[in-house]
Amino acid sequence: MSLAQFEGCLLGLALGDALGAPHEGGIVERLVWRLIGATVQGQMRWTDDTQMALDIAESLAVQGALDADDLARRFAASYRWSRGYGPGVARLLRRVARGADWREANRSVFPEGSFGNGGAMRAPVIGLYYAHRFAELADAARLSASITHAHPLGQEGAVLVASATALALGTRNPLEIVRAAAAHCALQPFVLRLRTAEQWLQEGSEPDASSVARHFGNGIAASTSCVTAVYIALRFMDRPFVDMQRFCVDVGGDVDTIGAMAGAVWGAANGVAALPQHQLAQLEQGGRLKAAAAALYAGVA
Ligand code: AR6
Numbered sequence: 528m529s530l531a532q533f534e535g536c537l538l539g540l541a542l543g544d545a546l547g548a549p550h551e552g553g554i555v556e557r558l559v560w561r562l563i564g565a566t567v568q569g570q571m572r573w574t575d576d577t578q579m580a581l582d583i584a585e586s587l588a589v590q591g592a593l594d595a596d597d598l599a600r601r602f603a604a605s606y607r608w609s610r611g612y613g614p615g616v617a618r619l620l621r622r623v624a625r626g627a628d629w630r631e632a633n634r635s636v637f638p639e640g641s642f643g644n645g646g647a648m649r650a651p652v653i654g655l656y657y658a659h660r661f662a663e664l665a666d667a668a669r670l671s672a673s674i675t676h677a678h679p680l681g682q683e684g685a686v687l688v689a690s691a692t693a694l695a696l697g698t699r700n701p702l703e704i705v706r707a708a709a710a711h712c713a714l715q716p717f718v719l720r721l722r723t724a725e726q727w728l729q730e731g732s733e734p735d736a737s738s739v740a741r742h743f744g745n746g747i748a749a750s751t752s753c754v755t756a757v758y759i760a761l762r763f764m765d766r767p768f769v770d771m772q773r774f775c776v777d778v779g780g781d782v783d784t785i786g787a788m789a790g791a792v793w794g795a796a797n798g799v800a801a802l803p804q805h806q807l808a809q810l811e812q813g814g815r816l817k818a819a820a821a822a823l824y825a826g827v828a
């Protein structure tokens with residue numbers, strides 16, 4: 528576990544997010560992103576995935592522990608429509624900003640809670656923070672997701688992505704990671720997909736992007752994107768980041784969030800120096816992301 532891995536994780540997440548964002552959504556969303564996808568200085572903007580990951584990292588650094596109320600306040604304060612938040616979460620966060628308790632707001636849009644991948648996309652930060660306290664990781668991932676994602680499937684995605692990130696800090700063996708992360712998952716849509724992912728990694732078979740999308744999904748639901756992202760990160764662990772990112776684009780669908788989750792796991796394994804430096808230089812707020820990684824590392828080292 529090193530600072531370079533923490534930086535690699537957060538910057539990998541942000542890079543996967545920013546590089547994927549132009550490919551997400553229908554024609555309208557893509558046109559909008561062409562207008563707002565760069566800062567005034569011409570740097571690549573990232574979306575809600577990175578914003579919420581930063582919110583968690585900065586909250587952990589200030590509070591010295593996972594404080595759900597502080598986190599809910601930060602999520603609500605950081606909300607901007609231009610970051611492309613999911614529509615349910617956008618409504619929920621506006622309610623929290625007006626004073627609602629997240630414990631009620633998280634069922635105000637969908638009575639059973641959101642099963643979107645928004646709890647999982649920010650969970651790599653939980654993986655970093657709890658890697659050395661692995662027994663507490665699953666509960667922490669669930670709690671951090673539950674602020675916006677009360678649905679068990681939304682929370683299971685967070686557990687999977689946090690586990691895979693934490694494990695990638697300690698081993699570069701894809702099979703070991705997929706098996707240990709799967710041990711935390713109990714819900715059918717995850718268990719079945721993880722079994723296939725393990726089999727593919729074991730056989731060394733390399734199905735094409737459309738086959739990966741067909742088997743694992745490429746949607747905004749946690750159950751149709753989290754295994755996809757973890758599988759891609761593990762399959763491309765020993766290959767260049769840009770190859771992995773291209774594969775995410777080919778898988779299609781929710782490219783920014785699948786790219787963010789895959790980028791975070793890949794970055795945790797390979798460290799910041801392995802990321803494409805010319806693209807990193809074009810990423811907005813790189814200094815803030817590095818500072819957040821350093822503060823997180825200082826809290827656990
Ligand atoms: N019942 C019906 N539809 C649902 C339910 C449910 N219980 N839960 C989610 N959906 P949301 P996120 C559908 O809004 O998970 C952004 O681009 C519903 O259509 O909670 O934070 C992010 O970057 C809902 O609007 O957002 C992610 O890529 C949608 O799933 C992605 O969106 C998303 O759930 C998900 O973000």
Ligand code: MG
Binds near residue numbers: 574575612
């Ligand atoms: Mg996004």
